[in-house]
Amino acid sequence: MLLLIKNETIKMIRKKRFYVVLLVLLVLVPLFAYAQLRESESKREKFGTDWRREVQQAITDNQNSLGSDRVPEEWKKYRKIYIQQLKYYLEHDVNPAQPGGVSFTREFLNNAASLFIPLLIMGIGSDIVSSERTMGTVKMLLTRPIRRWKVLLSKLITLLMFVSLTVVCTVIICYLISGLFFGYGGFNMPVFTGFQLNGSEVDMSTVHGVPQWKYLLMQTGLIWFVGIVVAILAFMVSVLVRSTAASIVIMMAALIAGSILSNMASAWTSAKYLFMVNLGLTNYLAGTPAPIEGMTLGFSLAVLSIWGACSLVVSFLVFTKQDILN
Amino acid sequence: MNTTSRIWRITGLLSAVSTVILVLGFLYAVKDIVQPAQGEEQAHLSQEFTSNYPPQGNNYDVAAIGDSLAKGTGDDTGAGFAKRTVELINNNSNESKLINNLGINGLTTAKLIPLLDEEGVQYSLRQAGIIILSIGGNDLFDGNSVVNGGDLPTELDLEAAVKKAGENLSKVVEKLHQINPHARLVYVSLYNPFTEIEGMRDIGNKAVSSWNLIAMEVMDLYEGSLIVPTYDLYMNNSARYLSSDHFHPNGDSYQLIADRIIQGLAIPHK
Numbered sequence: 001m002l003l004l005i006k007n008e009t010i011k012m013i014r015k016k017r018f019y020v021v022l023l024v025l026l027v028l029v030p031l032f033a034y035a036q037l038r039e040s041e042s043k044r045e046k047f048g049t050d051w052r053r054e055v056q057q058a059i060t061d062n063q064n065s066l067g068s069d070r071v072p073e074e075w076k077k078y079r080k081i082y083i084q085q086l087k088y089y090l091e092h093d094v095n096p097a098q099p100g101g102v103s104f105t106r107e108f109l110n111n112a113a114s115l116f117i118p119l120l121i122m123g124i125g126s127d128i129v130s131s132e133r134t135m136g137t138v139k140m141l142l143t144r145p146i147r148r149w150k151v152l153l154s155k156l157i158t159l160l161m162f163v164s165l166t167v168v169c170t171v172i173i174c175y176l177i178s179g180l181f182f183g184y185g186g187f188n189m190p191v192f193t194g195f196q197l198n199g200s201e202v203d204m205s206t207v208h209g210v211p212q213w214k215y216l217l218m219q220t221g222l223i224w225f226v227g228i229v230v231a232i233l234a235f236m237v238s239v240l241v242r243s244t245a246a247s248i249v250i251m252m253a254a255l256i257a258g259s260i261l262s263n264m265a266s267a268w269t270s271a272k273y274l275f276m277v278n279l280g281l282t283n284y285l286a287g288t289p290a291p292i293e294g295m296t297l298g299f300s301l302a303v304l305s306i307w308g309a310c311s312l313v314v315s316f317l318v319f320t321k322q323d324i325l326n
Numbered sequence: 327m328n329t330t331s332r333i334w335r336i337t338g339l340l341s342a343v344s345t346v347i348l349v350l351g352f353l354y355a356v357k358d359i360v361q362p363a364q365g366e367e368q369a370h371l372s373q374e375f376t377s378n379y380p381p382q383g384n385n386y387d388v389a390a391i392g393d394s395l396a397k398g399t400g401d402d403t404g405a406g407f408a409k410r411t412v413e414l415i416n417n418n419s420n421e422s423k424l425i426n427n428l429g430i431n432g433l434t435t436a437k438l439i440p441l442l443d444e445e446g447v448q449y450s451l452r453q454a455g456i457i458i459l460s461i462g463g464n465d466l467f468d469g470n471s472v473v474n475g476g477d478l479p480t481e482l483d484l485e486a487a488v489k490k491a492g493e494n495l496s497k498v499v500e501k502l503h504q505i506n507p508h509a510r511l512v513y514v515s516l517y518n519p520f521t522e523i524e525g526m527r528d529i530g531n532k533a534v535s536s537w538n539l540i541a542m543e544v545m546d547l548y549e550g551s552l553i554v555p556t557y558d559l560y561m562n563n564s565a566r567y568l569s570s571d572h573f574h575p576n577g578d579s580y581q582l583i584a585d586r587i588i589q590g591l592a593i594p595h596k
Contacts, residue, residue, distance in 0.1 A: 006334045013333050053426050053453070056446035060428050064397065067432045090446040161341035168344040194362045206362035218358060221351025284359050297359045 004146070004154035005161075012158055017127070021120050021166055025173045032108060033181045040099055051095045059086050077289050081195055084202040085287065088192055092209070100186030101179035102212050108174050109219050110286060114279040115259050117223055118230040120166055122251045125159050125234030127244040129319070134244050148320045152239075156315075159235055163227045171220055191215040195287030215285070222281040229275065229304040230255070236311035239319050255279075262291035269293060275307040385455025385508075386415050386422040386593060390429055391447070392438065392460035395514060397429030400574025407514065408458055410584035418588070418595055426450040434464045435494030442501045451505050458587065460514040461498065462541070465491035466533055467520070472573075478525050484533035492540040499544050499551075511551040512587055515541055517560040519573045552590045556583055 012018060047054040062079045065071050071079075089096040097103070109117075129152070132138035141151055175184075190209035195202060210218075234251045241247040258276020271277055272292040278300040283290065290296070390396040390408035398406015405413075408427045415422035428447060430437075438461055441447055451457055466487050472478060479487075502511055515538045520526035534557060545551045559567050559579055567579035575583065 006338075009334055009337050010330050013337065050453075052446065052449050056428070056450050057426050059446060060426070060430060063430050067430065087444065087446065090449075161337070161345070164344040164348055165337070165341050167348060168340075193358070208362055210358070214354070217347070217351040218355030219351075221348050221353070221355045224345075224348035225352050285355060297356065301356070 001150060001154065004150060005157050008154050008158035009161065012124070012128075012162060015131075017124050018162060018165070021123060022169060022173070024120065025170060026177075029108070029174050029177045033104060033178045036104060036107075036178075037181050040097075051097065052090060055086050055090050055096065059083055059090075062086075077197060077200075080200070081197055081202055081287055081289060084204065085192065085195055088195075088204070088207060092190075092192070094190055094192075094209075098186060098189055099182045100189070101175050101182050101184045102186035102216065103189065104178035104182055105171060105174045106191070106212065106216055106219065108178070109171070109216070109223060110282050112170070113219075113223050113226060113282040114262070115255060117167065117170060117227060118255050118279060119252070120170070121163055121227045121230050122234045122248065122255065124162050124166065125231045126238050126248045126251055128155050128159055128235065129238040130241055130244045130247050133242050149316055152316060152319045156232075156235060156312075159231050160228060163231045164224065167220055167224045167227055171216070187211065187213040193285055193287060197289050218285055219282050222285065225301070225304070226279050226281055229308045230279070232308045232315075233275065233311050236315040239315045272299070273303060275304055278303045386420050387425050387454050388412050388415075388422060388456045388458060389425040389450050389454035389509075390427045390458045390460070391441075391451070391502075392429055392458075392514075393433040393462075393464055394429060394431040394574060395460040395463065396458065397427060397431060398580060399429075399431055400569030400571060401577045401580045402569075403577055405577070405580065407580045407584040407587060410581055411456075411458065411587050414584055414588045415593060418593060420593055425453045429460070432464055433461065435461050435491045435498060436465075438498050439494060439501070442498065442505065448505050451502065451509070454506065454509050456512060456591065457502060457506065457509045458512045458514065459498070459502065462491055462495060462516055462537060465494075466516070466537060467530070472520055472523065472526060478523075479529075481529045481532070484529055485536075488533055488537050488540065492537070492544075495541060496544045499548065503548050510591065511545070511548060512554060512590070513541055513545050513551070514554050514583060514587075515556055517556045519560060519564065519568060521561060521564050522572075552587075554583060554586045554590055556586075559583075 043054060047057070062083050066076055066079060066083075086096065127134075129138075132141060142148060144151075189212045191212050192207055192209050193215065194206035194208050195204065196206060197203070230251075233254075234247070237247045237250050238244075241250065254276055258274070258279060261271055261274065262277050262280065269292055272295050277291060278295070280288075280291070281297065281300060284297040284300070290300075388408055388411055390406070394400075396406070396408065398404055398408065406427065406429070408429075409424055412422045412424045428441075428450060430441075433441075442451075466484060467479070468476070499511065499513075516534045518527070518530040518534045520530045523530075538553075538555075538557065542553050545553050556575075556579075559575075559582060564572075567575060567582075569576040
């Protein structure tokens with residue numbers, strides 16, 4: 001079994017799929033970091049080094065939009081929580097946007113959690129089975145005296161290994177590159193978490209400060225879970241669909257549909273049972289209200305686990321039963 | 327064979343380590359969200375933050391607070407009298423910057439009082455050498471409802487509103503003075519935006535003038551404070567000086583108000 005996994009790992013490295021992921025990160029992260037740098041420079045022009053005034057202005061601006069009838073109620077929900085968060089930071093004399101490599105990484109992960117990182121993982125996972133078919137090597141693999149489920153399991157384990165590597169590499173690359181722009185500090189800066197929305201009131205009773213490195217650890221843990229589920233789903237699609245291209249398109253469509261749905265499906269509450277709406281686990285940490293009423297961390301974890309478990313069952317059933325024709 | 331072995335060993339090891347770390351992070355995050363750790367209270371406000379006044383000598387930095395007029399609603403450039411005042415001071419070759427514009431649309435005197443307790447607001451006000459206040463309009467008139475043909479307030483309604491808001495105003499001004507005793511406080515007084523509307527012209531004028539009288543009495547208690555009149559601008563010229571919502575000033579009249587603020591402050595030319 002270990003030998004099979006080893007074999008799959010070597011294949012994965014040799015196929016350079018993982019290098020592509022790293023390359024994408026190496027190209028994109030500097031772009032994001034540069035954009036962020038420009039933005040903070042233009043802010044500094046207006047507010048000098050006084051972040052407190054900048055935060056206070058942000059609070060006032062958001063309060064103004066709360067009064068406007070043209071702003072949709074859902075946005076107001078977000079802004080209410082945002083205002084409370086900013087006030088909390090201000091009262092505790094912590095700069096919420098303290099520039100630094102760690103802060104940048106945290107922000108980046110927040111934004112990347114529901115689309116960017118799942119896309120990277122999908123890139124690795126989508127062709128892990130289907131490529132063997134496209135290339136015709138699957139016959140070679142299955143003529144060996146090894147049970148089919150073992151072959152599939154070894155592929156799955158390899159995939160999960162690379163999910164971990166991808167998430168960790170994202171964090172490390174992000175930190176190293178953004179450190180060049182913003183410096184490498186910020187590990188001990190407190191981040192406040194635990195903001196909850198109760199009806200229209202913001203519940204502050206559970207708010208507590210966490211050092212940023214711990215926050216980062218929690219974030220990556222949640223993203224890892226999302227990554228595992230996305231990987232398993234991509235894995236199933238890869239088993240079901242013959243061509244690699246098709247399986248990538250299917251997964252990509254599902255993920256993008258998720259990000260569109262979370263933006264507009266708040267009225268259609270049963271959409272919360274779809275896996276792609278539940279990918280934003282880090283939002284529960286940040287205190288951003290969930291896209292659909294009634295979603296909690298437990299709920300999202302359950303939905304994701306069920307989707308993952310079902311696709312595992314489907315993948316193994318199909319792969320062990322199906323005839324390999326071509 | 328040697329290199330494949332090495333690849334396998336390195337990747338295997340790295341991924342095992344990463345997985346362990348990530349699982350720990352995941353469990354920790356779930357625990358933290360489901361059962362939030364009652365974190366020890368963070369150090370509440372450094373000393374420097376609560377008692378930090380900038381040098382007062384020639385401080386012409388402006389902070390604006392209050393309602394939509396302070397914010398600059400109706401000004402197509404978005405500047406309002408706060409930014410325009412800063413520009414004028416700078417043109418007079420004095421140094422000035424806008425600390426913060428804390429104006430919020432629809433703010434009433436009653437809502438302004440708790441706002442002044444916020445530490446961020448206090449921080450901004452403390453940095454300023456000139457605080458421009460505009461408040462009271464929303465206590466007296468519901469602009470939207472009047473302009474759009476809703477029920478007009480009666481004379482009695484207005485009298486009651488003036489009385490109640492007047493009490494709030496004296497609290498507001500007292501608080502502002504407590505927060506920053508060094509700054510020069512400028513109050514932009516009210517005008518009657520409804521001189522064109524039959525049934526609002528006379529009672530509106532009356533309410534506004536009794537309001538402005540109250541404001542003047544309140545402000546007179548504090549040395550160095552200033553009342554800027556706006557009443558006359560809109561008396562016969564509301565078509566020219568009101569913005570398209572028939573309630574807020576337009577850019578031109580914000581500029582006139584800023585001019586008046588500068589005249590009243592008597593800032594020396596350099």
